[in-house]
Amino acid sequence: MRKVVKIVIIILTLIVLVGYSINALSKHRSFALFGDVVTHAPTEEKVVALTFDDGPGPNADEILSILDEQDVKGTFYLVGEEIEKNKEASRKIVEAGHEVGNHSYTHRRMILKSYSFVEEEIEKTDELIREIGYEGEITFRPPYGRKLVSLPLYLSNHDRPAIMWNLEPDFMPDISDDPEGIANYVAENIEPGSIILLHVMYEHRIPSLESVSKIISSLKDQGYEFVTVSDLLEQKQP
Ligand SMILES: [Zn+2]
Structure with a gap:
């Protein structure tokens, strides 16, 4: 017994x-069974990408006016379902000249899911992104950064890397409610080729929203230029 x-x-x-x-x-953050995973660009050029996940949500207009004031283009990883609900807000992002990326249709974790589930989530969202008028390259970012078998396999079959990030300051409990703290963390940890992830689209994420202009000003002071993710992917090894 x-x-x-x-x-x-x-x-x-x-x-x-x-x-x-x-x-x-x-x-x-940087491993997948198949295909490429991008957390940053291998470059010595002082370029960085600002990326905004989820939505479009209630703060969409505010983030657009902040970026407009600062004359910066960002990359918005939008969720298909949310695009359907907020077509007008989605179109405004495109019309303002920002890059739009695919962040799945339902924002469910893409682990232990079938290949056809992944395929449908991504392709449906690609179609919606075209419907709102976006014509550029559509990169993909996994919901919650999760990937296991079917997602990496799909992305690798379609020559699309999984776009991750190397700085996610508003998920750090010590500073997540402090715009100044978020901006200082980015200013201290920034490296050429970095991909910064912020969650500005949620109603309760005002600290993230308020950190954006502080981040932009302090990085501009350090000599950084803001580019979109697909521009960053063009950066070659030094
Ligand atoms: Zn997300």
């Missing part, structure tokens, strides 16, 4: 360990 209990404990421990490893692997 004790032997059986031991075996059960070993099996349960293994299940937990395997589950934990798969989970950790799926959200690893």
Whole structure:
């Protein structure tokens, strides 16, 4: 009997360990089983990309006017379902000359999902992005940065990298409610070729929204230029 209990404990421990490893692997920022994962551009040029995930949501107009005032183009990873609900706000992003990326249709974690689920999520959203008038290259960013098997396989089959980030300051609990803290963190940790991720579209993410002009001013002072993700992908190795 004790032997059986031991075996059960070993099996349960293994299940937990395997589950934990798969989970950790799926959200690893720079690893995927297939295809390319981009967290930043390998460059010495002082260029960075500002990226905004999710939405378009309630703060869409505000972020557009902040970027307009600062004369900066950003990259917006929009969610297909939200584009459908907010067509006008989505079109405004395109008309303002920003880059629009694909952030899936339903924003569900793309792990343990079928290939056809992934395909539909991405292709439906590509179509919506074309419908709102965007004509440039559409890059893809996984919801929650999650990828395991079917998503990397789909992206690799279609020669599309998974676009991640190397700075996500508004997810750091110590500074997430402090615009100044967010901007200071970015100013201190910025490197040429960085991809900065901010969640400005949510009603409650006013601190993120308010950090944007501070981030832009301080990086401009350091001599940085703002480019879109597809421009950043053009950067070659120094
Ligand atoms: Zn997201």
